[in-house]
Amino acid sequence: MTAIAHPSGHHEEHYPGGLLRWLTTTNHKDIGTMYMTFALVMFFVGGLMILAVRAELFQPGLQLMQPEFFNQLIGVHALVMIFAALMPAATGFANWMIPLMIGAPDMALPRLNNWGFWLLPPAAILLTLPFMLALFGIGDGAIATGWTFYAPLSVQGGMGIDFAILAVHILGISSIMGSINIIVTIFNMRAPGMTMMKLPLFAWGWLITAFLLIATLPVLAGAVTMLLTDRHFGTHFFNAAGGGDPILFQHLFWFFGHPEVYILLLPVWGLMPHVISAFSRKPTYGYTAQVYSFIAIGLLSVVVWAHHFFTAGMPVPALIYFMFSTMSISIPLAVLFFCWIATMWRGAMTFETPMLFAVGFIVLFGIAGLTGLVLADVAADAQYHHSYFVVAHFHYALFAGGIMGVMTGVYYWLPKWTGHMYSEKLGKLHFWLTVVAFNLTFIPQFFLGLAGMPRRIPDYALQFAEFNAISTVGAFILGLSQLLFAWNIWACVRGGPKAEARAWEGADGLEWELPSPPPHHSWETPPVIR
Amino acid sequence: MDNAFSPEDLARRRSRSARLAWLIGGAVLFLYVAGFFLQR
Numbered sequence: 001m002t003a004i005a006h007p008s009g010h011h012e013e014h015y016p017g018g019l020l021r022w023l024t025t026t027n028h029k030d031i032g033t034m035y036m037t038f039a040l041v042m043f044f045v046g047g048l049m050i051l052a053v054r055a056e057l058f059q060p061g062l063q064l065m066q067p068e069f070f071n072q073l074i075g076v077h078a079l080v081m082i083f084a085a086l087m088p089a090a091t092g093f094a095n096w097m098i099p100l101m102i103g104a105p106d107m108a109l110p111r112l113n114n115w116g117f118w119l120l121p122p123a124a125i126l127l128t129l130p131f132m133l134a135l136f137g138i139g140d141g142a143i144a145t146g147w148t149f150y151a152p153l154s155v156q157g158g159m160g161i162d163f164a165i166l167a168v169h170i171l172g173i174s175s176i177m178g179s180i181n182i183i184v185t186i187f188n189m190r191a192p193g194m195t196m197m198k199l200p201l202f203a204w205g206w207l208i209t210a211f212l213l214i215a216t217l218p219v220l221a222g223a224v225t226m227l228l229t230d231r232h233f234g235t236h237f238f239n240a241a242g243g244g245d246p247i248l249f250q251h252l253f254w255f256f257g258h259p260e261v262y263i264l265l266l267p268v269w270g271l272m273p274h275v276i277s278a279f280s281r282k283p284t285y286g287y288t289a290q291v292y293s294f295i296a297i298g299l300l301s302v303v304v305w306a307h308h309f310f311t312a313g314m315p316v317p318a319l320i321y322f323m324f325s326t327m328s329i330s331i332p333l334a335v336l337f338f339c340w341i342a343t344m345w346r347g348a349m350t351f352e353t354p355m356l357f358a359v360g361f362i363v364l365f366g367i368a369g370l371t372g373l374v375l376a377d378v379a380a381d382a383q384y385h386h387s388y389f390v391v392a393h394f395h396y397a398l399f400a401g402g403i404m405g406v407m408t409g410v411y412y413w414l415p416k417w418t419g420h421m422y423s424e425k426l427g428k429l430h431f432w433l434t435v436v437a438f439n440l441t442f443i444p445q446f447f448l449g450l451a452g453m454p455r456r457i458p459d460y461a462l463q464f465a466e467f468n469a470i471s472t473v474g475a476f477i478l479g480l481s482q483l484l485f486a487w488n489i490w491a492c493v494r495g496g497p498k499a500e501a502r503a504w505e506g507a508d509g510l511e512w513e514l515p516s517p518p519p520h521h522s523w524e525t526p527p528v529i530r
Numbered sequence: 531m532d533n534a535f536s537p538e539d540l541a542r543r544r545s546r547s548a549r550l551a552w553l554i555g556g557a558v559l560f561l562y563v564a565g566f567f568l569q570r
Contacts, residue, residue, distance in 0.1 A: 105535060105540070108543065108544055108547035108548075109544070109547055109548065109551060112551070121546040176558055177554075180551045180555060181551070183550070183554065184546075184547035184548075184550045184551050184554075185547070187542045187547075187550065188544075188546050188547045188550070189543055189547070191534070192534045214554060214557070214558055215561075217558075218558050218559075218561035221562050221565075222561075222562055222566065225566070226566070300563050323534065367554075523535070524535060524536045525535060526534045
């Protein structure tokens with residue numbers, strides 16, 4: 001797609017300075033920056049929690065903490081990483097990039113946008129506050145059920161669960177408001193001439209994500225509200241002693257929980273073609289196929305949920321249905337992989353940091369897909385369920401697929417956001433340390449799972465010691481290497497070589513028609529789409 | 531196309547967006563409330 005960029009008119013700036021600017025801003029770039037900053041901070045908070053877990057698991061026996069605290073760290077780590085790091089990062093991308101990429105002057109509903117962001121910090125405080133309160137002898141710490149809130153454990157647990165229920169409600173409201181804003185922006189704010197089938201793939205990925213969020217978050221909110229009434233208002237939705245059914249909770253939770261995986265991944269799959277195309281210096285291969293694959297994955301994602309609890313017991317026809325429907329997702333996903341690789345095929349490829357992360361993403365996320373097929377098999381899942389194999393699998397999906405995808409996007413668009421080039425040397429060092437340390441952390445966990453080590457335990461049998469020690473060393477290298485990422489971003493924000501409007505030679509799309517950084521108010525005159 | 535993103539055009543686009551947002555928000559609220567009436 002090409003465009004003639006019109007210079008933005010001189011717009012009088014009327015926003016306040018200092019903290020008040022960030023509290024009251026309705027500018028999509030400011031809000032995008034706040035989302036990204038919040039996500040980065042929470043990424044380190046969640047990371048610190050899991051480093052404490054890995055330190056405990058370095059050798060058998062209890063060294064550093066009691067099992068209750070261990071369980072709390074595991075649960076809050078997952079909730080923080082999913083709801084407070086990955087999802088806000090994706091929303092940050094959407095805020096920054098969708099208006100620039102579709103030629104809109106801002107999001108359609110800017111005040112809703114501000115509100116959506118400012119709900120996040122209180123929710124993050126609610127999630128982590130019970131840790132602090134417990135230090136002063138108030139309550140019994142944070143949620144200790146894992147991120148899944150499974151009943152009946154969650155019906156019986158301490159007040160950390162109430163905090164988490166409230167936090168999830170607030171995070172859900174924030175996400176729904178963000179999603180509504182993204183949908184109406186894409187539908188109503190596109191520049192003249194930008195038809196839906198000219199929409200950048202990143203916007204398409206987010207459009208499907210937004211619909212998934214709207215369809216599934218109310219179900220999660222309903223489920224945790226039912227849990228709250230079971231805990232405090234005498235209902236028995238999930239309490240077998242009162243005629244309720246704990247398995248009902250699992251159905252409700254995973255009706256949200258499985259689409260959530262695609263909610264985390266679709267924005268990344270949307271940005272990947274832009275990066276691969278830029279550094280292969282070729283147009284994206286199979287635009288239409290990718291759009292229809294996104295739609296197919298979105299539709300399939302809401303009809304496969306029960307594969308998360310094959311072992312909980314369900315009729316054989318249901319097992320067979322959920323097995324085959326789950327496996328069928330690999331077809332549109334394989335189309336995406338094919339398109340990414342076909343875009344690179346015979347391209348004039350160079351391997352700057354975003355491209356390194358993109359290629360690393362394809363290889364490692366491929367492993368997530370293949371191990372996912374293994375878990376989708378009902379017969380095999382009986383062996384692997386609740387083992388470290390599952391932990392390794394979903395970290396290949398959510399770290400290699402989700403977080404490395406976010407890093408791909410950050411390195412790709414950072415010059416656009418800041419107007420400066422980041423340090424390529426540091427970026428490449430960050431990539432290689434991340435890839436090596438990530439595999440060092442999680443390959444041993446596949447073997448641990450195959451050997452029978454269950455997940456969510458603070459102590460284990462002696463035969464698991466070596467692989468756990470290797471995994472912990474890997475985790476600490478992985479954690480420390482992320483400091484390079486933070487430093488590189490910080491240094492890039494502060495200064496560095498000036499970035500051109502089109503920071504990457506092969507980059508295509510409306511965002512590159514604007515100067516780097518773009519003016520505070522961009523596309524006040526719409527671009528012409530040919 | 532000439533009047534695209536003029537104040538009138540933007541106001542039109544924003545009010546169309548607000549109407550759609552209320553419609554989607556209403557549907558979300560309906561889903562949430564319907565959750566309470568789920569039975570085994």
